[in-house]
Amino acid sequence: MVLRNGPFAAFMITLMSTSSFSPADPAISKPLKPNKSLPTSRDARALAARRLPRLIYDFIDGGAGDEIGLANNLTDLQRVRLQPRSLADVNTISLKTSFLGRDWDVPFGVAPMGMCDLAWPGTDRSLAALSQRHNLPLGVSTASSTSMEDLLRLSGGRAWFQLYVTGSTQDAMALSSRAAKAGYDTLILTVDVPRLGKRPRDVRNGFATPFRMTARHFMDFATHPHWSLKTLTSGLPTMANFSGANAMCYDRNPPRTGANWAFLQQLRAHWRGKLVVKGVLSAEDAIRIKNEGADAICVSNHGGRQLDSAPSAIAALPAIRQAVGPAYPLLFDSGIRTGDDMVKARALGADLVLVGRPFLYALAAVGEVGAERMFDCFKGEIDTALAQLGVADISAVSTSCLYRAPTEPTLR
Numbered sequence: 001m002v003l004r005n006g007p008f009a010a011f012m013i014t015l016m017s018t019s020s021f022s023p024a025d026p027a028i029s030k031p032l033k034p035n036k037s038l039p040t041s042r043d044a045r046a047l048a049a050r051r052l053p054r055l056i057y058d059f060i061d062g063g064a065g066d067e068i069g070l071a072n073n074l075t076d077l078q079r080v081r082l083q084p085r086s087l088a089d090v091n092t093i094s095l096k097t098s099f100l101g102r103d104w105d106v107p108f109g110v111a112p113m114g115m116c117d118l119a120w121p122g123t124d125r126s127l128a129a130l131s132q133r134h135n136l137p138l139g140v141s142t143a144s145s146t147s148m149e150d151l152l153r154l155s156g157g158r159a160w161f162q163l164y165v166t167g168s169t170q171d172a173m174a175l176s177s178r179a180a181k182a183g184y185d186t187l188i189l190t191v192d193v194p195r196l197g198k199r200p201r202d203v204r205n206g207f208a209t210p211f212r213m214t215a216r217h218f219m220d221f222a223t224h225p226h227w228s229l230k231t232l233t234s235g236l237p238t239m240a241n242f243s244g245a246n247a248m249c250y251d252r253n254p255p256r257t258g259a260n261w262a263f264l265q266q267l268r269a270h271w272r273g274k275l276v277v278k279g280v281l282s283a284e285d286a287i288r289i290k291n292e293g294a295d296a297i298c299v300s301n302h303g304g305r306q307l308d309s310a311p312s313a314i315a316a317l318p319a320i321r322q323a324v325g326p327a328y329p330l331l332f333d334s335g336i337r338t339g340d341d342m343v344k345a346r347a348l349g350a351d352l353v354l355v356g357r358p359f360l361y362a363l364a365a366v367g368e369v370g371a372e373r374m375f376d377c378f379k380g381e382i383d384t385a386l387a388q389l390g391v392a393d394i395s396a397v398s399t400s401c402l403y404r405a406p407t408e409p410t411l412r
């Protein structure tokens with residue numbers, strides 16, 4: 001058993017010696033079955049809510065402000081209707097998608113997420129392995145819990161490195177050079193965190209970096225032993241792209257205002273690979289980003305984690321597609337929870353979508369196998385949706401797949 005991360009280990013040892021686990025905890029009385037199926041991402045979320053300490057679940061699940069923006073991401077997608085068509089030949093359906101000069105097996109990838117291993121130890125690695133197994137893109141966060149080099153290797157070269165300008169612009173440039181040296185061909189510059197969004201659940205729970213444990217956290221961990229013991233034996237996640245003291249005490253609070261237009265120009269001149277700008281909701285910005293030479297844009301409101309009053313990402317997508325033209329590569333994320341959602345995003349202008357929280361819920365819910373379960377779930381849902389729409393190839397999804405309510409019939 002590996003005991004790492006001093007205060008946490010001390011906490012767990014105390015915990016075990018005082019025998020304060022509740023024997024009634026479902027994680028103890030009913031061990032998880034590794035092959036437990038996840039019928040939908042909502043099941044994964046419900047299970048994750050039970051397995052994870054509140055502090056961790058809220059960090060993953062929560063959003064900015066009153067979480068209206070977060071809710072709108074989901075409800076606006078739910079409101080979009082698709083038009084079923086009959087009698088088409090949908091015996092075989094292809095989900096293969098070309099994006100940024102590469103062929104992918106499915107029209108979705110994993111969004112870059114920091115501190116993923118808080119959901120379940122090894123989450124970053126599991127997602128990288130998934131990316132390799134099923135040929136889908138993997139976003140690797142600046143704040144990943146496994147080094148960018150290892151994740152690129154584990155993904156079989158399918159990972160995209162996501163860059164935050166957290167310190168100086170020189171630091172960010174150095175990080176991009178490191179990504180190039182590691183062999184990354186695609187860089188995602190995230191531009192929607194000039195300040196870290198205010199996430200009230202994190203404030204209430206005392207979720208902060210560097211972390212300081214209180215008695216409340218102690219109880220929270222004690223009542224979720226399934227997660228706590230696994231995390232204890234694996235070691236608390238660190239910021240693997242930073243060395244020394246920074247790896248344990250990375251401070252995510254300072255403004256990230258270095259990601260401005262001047263920096264984008266500098267980065268474009270410096271980075272020879274594909275450059276994606278993530279976190280765009282304005283058509284005007286999208287045109288300028290395209291003109292600055294970015295290869296793609298990710299329409300995203302950071303999963304509702306930054307500005308509560310922002311439009312849902314799906315509401316912003318059509319205008320951005322119209323502004324950049326039909327051929328410009330667009331990624332989309334924020335609120336994708338089903339295969340239907342993916343088809344809707346594609347019909348409204350996205351070439352490929354990224355999925356964030358659902359993968360973390362799945363890992364938290366059933367452990368490592370969760371990545372595969374969530375993947376199967378999404379893949380099956382897209383296949384079913386396309387069959388209903390009479391579309392045999394994902395590349396044929398267009399606005400014609402959207403249901404438009406007929407105008408009121410006139411009664412005579």
Ligand SMILES: Cc1cc2nc3c(=O)[nH]c(=O)nc-3n(C[C@H](O)[C@H](O)[C@H](O)COP(=O)(O)O)c2cc1C
Pocket residue numbers: 059060061073111112113114115141142143162190278300301302303304333334335336354355356357358
């Ligand atoms: C726990 C968590 C950590 C995240 N960390 C990052 C990050 O480090 N960099 C980034 O660009 N986006 C980050 N995001 C945002 C995601 O890339 C993505 O935009 C968002 O999760 C999509 O919304 P969804 O969760 O509704 O799918 C994070 C999201 C979550 C939930």
